[in-house]
Amino acid sequence: MNQINRLREGGRIDRARTLSFTFNGKRYQGHAGDTLASALLANGVNIVNRSFKYSRPRGIVAAGAEEPNALIQLGGTESAQVPNVRATQQALFDGLTAQSTNGWPNVQRDLMSLVGKLGGRFMPPGFYYKTFMAPASMWMTYEKVIRKGAGLGRSPMERDPDSYDHLNQHCDLLVIGAGPVGLAAALTAARSGTRVILCDEQEEMGGSLLDSRELLDNQPAVQWVERVLDELAQCDNVTLLPRTTANGYHDHHFVTLHERRTEHLGETAPQGAGYRPTRSRMHRVRAGQVLLATGAHERPLVYGSNDVPGNLVAGAVSTYVRRYGVVPGNKLILSTTNDYAYRAALDWLDVGREVVAIVDARQAPDGELVAQARARGIRIIEGAAVLEAKGGNRVSGARIAAIDAEAFKVTGQAETLACDTIASSGGYSPVIHLASHTGARPSWNEESLGFVPSLVRGVHAAGSARGVHDLAEGLADGAAMAEQALEALDRPAGPIALPQVDSLREGAACAFYQVPHEKPTLRGPKQFVDQQNDVTAAAIELATREGFESIEHVKRYTAMGFGTDQGKLGNINGMAIAARCLGKTIPEVGTTVFRPNYTPVTFGAIVGRHCRDLFDPERYTALHQWHVEHGAEFEDVGQWKRPWYFPKTVNGKSETLDEAVARECLAVRQGVGVLDASTLGKIDIQGPDAREFLGRVYTNKWAKLAPGRVRYGLMCKDDGMLMDDGTTSCLGENHFLMTTTTGGAAGVMEWLELWHQTEWPELQVYFTSVTDHWATITVTGPEARKLLSEITDIDLDKEQFKFMDWREGQVADVPARVFRISFTGELAYEINVQANYALHVWTTLFEHGDKYDLTPYGTETMHVLRAEKGLIIAGQDTDGSVTPEDLGMQWAVGYDKPFPWIGKRALSRSDTRRKDRKQLVGLKPKDSAVVLEEGAQIVFDPDHAIPMPMVGHVTSSYYSAILGHGIALAVVKGGHHRIGETVYLPMVDGQVHQAEIVSNVFYDPKGERQHV
């Protein structure tokens, strides 16, 4: 066994279960219950990474989410790669494979550290901006080199074998953190019967009690934890979520929790009973009240070379020793500002290792822990601090001297003591990240020397999270704050019996952050504030000298607390240094805003099941199956899948889009085609005021439309710009069927309701969407009447059933409404049948259609045919800045209607009356082989100096098979009065196309064909 730092007993690991793992290509062993970090320390691995900017060797500093250095790349196979995992939060499993995130070619011998060694003074804050931004064109090249050296992990290049999901949760009280405070709170709330969720980011619930020296009810604290968890597990109203990090606090107590479900079991989820469980899960929690029992992060002191491996925060030493049975060194020096940290030295001594000295920044500390340390013979150096760590790849000693914290001066002669581990504690920062997400600014608490959260209504903080660090007080605070939350919910619970804690009396801590050095900060050894982002005290001092006074600006200039770090260890120290340099106090400098997420979240958990074929809804018509079976290529129209074209196989080769569309177009112009138009929006309108309402929302007149008739209508917004168009049929005197564009259906429905509910509630009318109820089949072409007559009992005689009439009858024995409207310019019938019968009607058409060469066509052909006729598509030929008059559609505007309909007033504004507005025209390219590009800009003078005045653009453009040349619709300034003029379209490749402005009706200008 090679676990040189593993203790023979103690801790919560299972020594009977040995697990193998690989780190940077080397195999090691650990035990069940280890984190990757504790296992690495057990094996004496000092260097776990290279630093981001200076490429310095780095070791493990902490034991939890606040760890700045041990960021690893997880995964033994390509598809299982996960970047940015904290080794301190990754449970060890057999076969785990991990690598350092940074370090090229490897962490032991790193070429990039050359930059760091040379660097120092060459890499001040803003280094990348200052050095590499000029010339700007070189940035891409610089970036590649920098990224290679200073990577932050990489994403997998293969498909993730795992699945992820979301769970929508609702509770009365969400308790975040299951340490002593959270457990007391959850227990209180559980007994009230309210719905409670308790989540905790660690592998095991219990928090600080898992490595506590204190006794609860005269027993090890863990026993109380187990009792409480047992009781909570029995409660139907309580949901326990271990391995679950509360990462984001959003509006109105919506909190996102990220549960790692199988990440402790293997690098991909194990195969279960026929399925693979989700690897991780996002809980989307809507809580009534939230209680933050998130504890505190211990602040390290900022001294010289405090990043050499072997420098840890004091609490982490206790955690490794007591929880994981690992002692990460042999000779310890503790540098502290408070009593609580003395426990690290006592824990160290308890397992038989040497404590060289405790260096206390205070004069004459006198708490009970201090007395215990003294009684056990530990040398305590008062009024002093570790100025500087010695050593390269591992701490070899510490320079210690008396200091004057207030004056920021070294006052005594430094002595160097040999050691391999330096633990430091500068106090405790409440974990206020989540409270900060709500927008509430934290406030400085002088007593506990930390920022405590300000709280919006419904949020409660308890225990260390609000600076109440004493265990007995924390337990009581947890229970009390839970009661406060329950009262707000009107579900008071009554007190629970709290365990008896024998607390030790602690002396006051002192405010001390950056340790002075004999040399000024800018000249002395690097003092790291934020190890993850390689931000030093000197960088912050320099930033303030360069004029950055706001802490938000200092943060951005130095990158302190950036990215996944979110300032967990360094923020307060950084503020203290900025405050010292600016001659202000910490509360005067203020704190930065923490943002979600608290720790990195895998994309899988964010996406959940919304991926692959479930990425977005796909809406199908009732005929979808037929389209698929007949080889349709599909086009996305909103969420609908519409047949785009139906390529045929000719001589073993599938037609191209152009070939298929040319064939489909000619079939409609010369024979008969059929289109699935079911996606059109359809709205049933009933009520005595239906007709009046139509007159107000459409620009044209509806007063005289008789039952049996259909009319085309334009719908504008009140700014006079076209919003949607479609036909509306009069079914009965008080009954209409409106159609909308496919994309506009939901918007038009909401629009009608908006006006009815907010402006004209007195009108008696109801709107109901029937889009999905009816399938719509368009039969169009010169042969349409003959074909349809074979399968319908409706009299199709052209005098009996005219253009813009509708009739009802049987089509293929199915009750149908048939509308004689045309979007192709040809004779056309739109057949509406209840969608469940659509396939029968459609296939019956084909049974009879053979002799007419009935041709199914898709949206592309539909577009070409309508463009040949100059018919617009709202949203393609219009863009919210086009009036009916710009479209040349004055015939569809009822200027003299009595009610001021929507859009009317705007049509008389000076701007809408301008003569040089962009107006819809046709464009005929001079070269008949040219099909203009949609979106191409139009100019009058191609020789004009750049920038040329642009006078319009192409909105639709196709090749017209029936005409034998390209056609386009375009908007051109004053276009209606420029028919016959030539315009120019300069293209990206230098070509300039010429086109003649023509009428937008290219084919059958008199419109005779649809009336036959």
Add this chain to the structure above:
Amino acid sequence: MFHIYCPYCEEHREEEEFHPKGQAHIARPEEPEACSDEEWGDYLFFRDNPRGIHHELWVHAVGCRKFFNITRHTVSYAILETYKMGELPRFTAEFPEGSLSEKVTTEAEAMSRQEGVKA
């Protein structure tokens, strides 16, 4: 993600069910033709952007499809009240703590609806 009380469904629903529709209480001029271009432009395009209490029109799009108003604080995002079309807000810039006018009409309506239905 807001949590919004729909005054018609009479319960809180997730923001995903709603669409915001801009500032509330923008009445369309009775006689548009009598408006100057400037007045009409004001009606169409100009909206308040207060720091503090703001009244907004929303629709319960995935739900009862009814339009209603929200009084919302634009800094804290707290929703102070929601109220039906035709009702007046209790919380306003003048009365940020709420005016005294009780929602008598709402209660009366709720009563009549329940009495009206013989279950």
Add this chain to the structure above:
Amino acid sequence: MSNLVAQNIRTFETHPGVEISAESPLVFFHQRSGAPAPCTESRVALRERALLGHLILRGGAIVLDEAVHSVLGFGLPAYPNALSRDEGGERSIQWLSPDEWLLIVPGGEEFGLEGKLREALGDAHYAIVNVSGGQTLLELEGEAARELLMKSTPYDVHPDNFPVGKGVTTVFAKANLILRRPTETRWELVLRRSFADYLYRWILDAGEAYAIGVEV
């Protein structure tokens, strides 16, 4: 096939007089991939009740309630988000909005029922719209049904918030549907035709962990 009633509304019998096979919106799914069958491990079961009659009622609660009572023998639900049913549970009415209800009856009944309701409603201002071709109904049952719903909808499906007799329109996956709980053990989902395939695939995917089985 159609009627012009006194109110100047044109009703329409959508069903053919001869035998023609009607297709539910899920036909395409079943042609394509086939659904998992129930097995002993199944903790949730899914079942389609296709081709029912779906009518939207719009109007004032009082007049509609009277008319529905007189025609069907049971009335509108008395509260928002509530569901009322006849004794056999075959016919149901769900509150959708203060002036809108969804009436679901056995397939084929809807046209006759609409006529009777219109007769009973006389001159009142109301609307009745047949939407039977545009919707289908799924039933979800089993111990894991609630958790499956929690994966899919942000609406709170805990029995405290979603007792028997409740029904809501809400977000489901990235679409929406009507979710209702007619009995202690059963959930009903009313889907729009065009979204049905997507939603069905979603439910089966989310239900894989519970060995979801489709009952025919």
